[in-house]
Amino acid sequence: MNLYQNEDTTILNDAINMIKLKKNILLKGPTGSGKTKLAETLKLQLKQEMNSINCSVDLDAESLLGFKTIEVVNGETQITFVEGPVIQAMKEGRLLYIDEINMAKPETLPILNGVLDFRRTITNPFTGEVVTAHDDFAVIAAINVGYIGTLPMNEALKNRFVVIDMHYISGEILKQVIMEQTQLTDERLIGQLIQFNKDLVMMAEQGQISEEASSIRALLDLCDLTTIMPVERAIKRAVIDKLEDEREQQAIINAMELTF
Ligand SMILES: Nc1ncnc2c1ncn2[C@@H]1O[C@H](COP(=O)(O)OP(=O)(O)O)[C@@H](O)[C@H]1O
Ligand SMILES: [Mg+2]
Incomplete structure (x- = not known):
């Protein structure tokens, strides 16, 4: 547990x-x-x-x-x-x-x-x-x-x-939670996904995207999905397609292209 x-x-x-x-x-x-x-x-x-x-x-x-x-x-x-x-x-x-x-x-x-x-x-x-x-x-x-x-x-x-x-966890603690709660074990990819999530949190703070995209729950889903599909598609399914607004979706695609 x-x-x-x-x-x-x-x-x-x-x-x-x-x-x-x-x-x-x-x-x-x-x-x-x-x-x-x-x-x-x-x-x-x-x-x-x-x-x-x-x-x-x-x-x-x-x-x-x-x-x-x-x-x-x-x-x-x-x-x-x-x-x-x-x-x-x-x-x-x-x-x-x-x-x-x-x-x-x-x-x-x-x-x-x-x-x-x-x-x-x-x-x-x-x-x-x-x-x-x-x-x-x-x-x-x-x-x-x-x-x-x-x-x-x-x-x-x-x-x-x-x-x-309460605040979002980040860095080493977040890495530990991902290792414990998801199927993903590739530490390099975990590091990249944490960086990507950090960008999303900043975008959400600035009101560019809704919080559901930057939440730890979405990140954990994303980590699991990367074990069964390429990272771009995983981001689409775990993050981008949750949003209705096309500008928000595009902002995340841009952030993704910067990181991956
Ligand atoms: N500090 C933390 N330690 C362990 N797991 C966490 C932590 N923060 C978030 N999580 C994980 O992220 C997900 C969302 O957390 P949750 O407790 O449901 O958030 P909240 O109730 O604040 O919306 C859960 O899968 C949870 O296990
Ligand atoms: Mg809750």
Whole structure:
């Protein structure tokens, strides 16, 4: 199992210690900066189970807390409550990973305010049950920070988190991650692809191309594809053809022709 890696070892160490202090952690960084990888690594290192929630405009109280359902037990119809990820994580002392927390509708998450502050408690509106979190319960949330703009996060919610700022890995660490997570072993080609990705990151920062083209996820796909096809076609399939805009595509073709 490969783990989150960074030259800056304070990221992983601080995250572990913050959880031990019962702080809620907000991971803030661009897509592909390893937020989910860090959460998965915390789960492994702390040897805890983890429930995940993906926020979207559709996220509602039921998808957080659970819902009532009708069950037939020994021939009798009963109404039972199926616990959602938050209630379950609180009761069983699991980690709760809330991804893209800024994508939820502003009215949905305040229901968790009491869970996220010193009370660590919620009154389940569907059952009336007062649930207080197990000692091991901890919350890790992630927010995607774009170059072009990020949906702001509700202030009262943000207030309840301590923040870890995440950045793309580069250089030797990135090389190590590529060796661990892809099929590519040719170190010379890895070096070239890292340089190419660095150019794309700069272009994305300047707003010339969208971030999905420069993300580490795209780079890892690209590395895998180069083991089964020529590098130009691999770049086309892993990077260029993801984009809709012809000018962006051309900018990447130009960068490719400079490097390869
Ligand atoms: N620091 C890192 N250490 C290990 N793998 C990483 C790191 N950063 C990115 N990755 C890899 O890049 C890909 C995208 O990372 P991910 O955690 O999904 O990013 P995010 O959740 O921030 O969008 C994954 O395959 C992940 O394994
Ligand atoms: Mg993620």
